[in-house]
Amino acid sequence: MKTGTIKFFNVSKGYGFVKDDETGQEVFVHATGLIDQVRQDDKVTFEIAEGKKGLNAVNVKKV
16 A cells, blocks of 8 residues: 555545655546545555556545
8 A cells, every 4th residue: 555645636526636655746536546535635545556547546545
């Protein structure tokens, strides 16, 4: 499991970005990849999966 911080999440559109603590890379996250509801600046754990347009954060869970 990777750790990171929610940099942005638009609840009405159902997507946002997680910043990976290890690499500093921002990874796309869709509402379907969430386990918990998240807001900006929440600390989370997540996994990376290949999506239609690149890497996606999945199994995103608040710490």
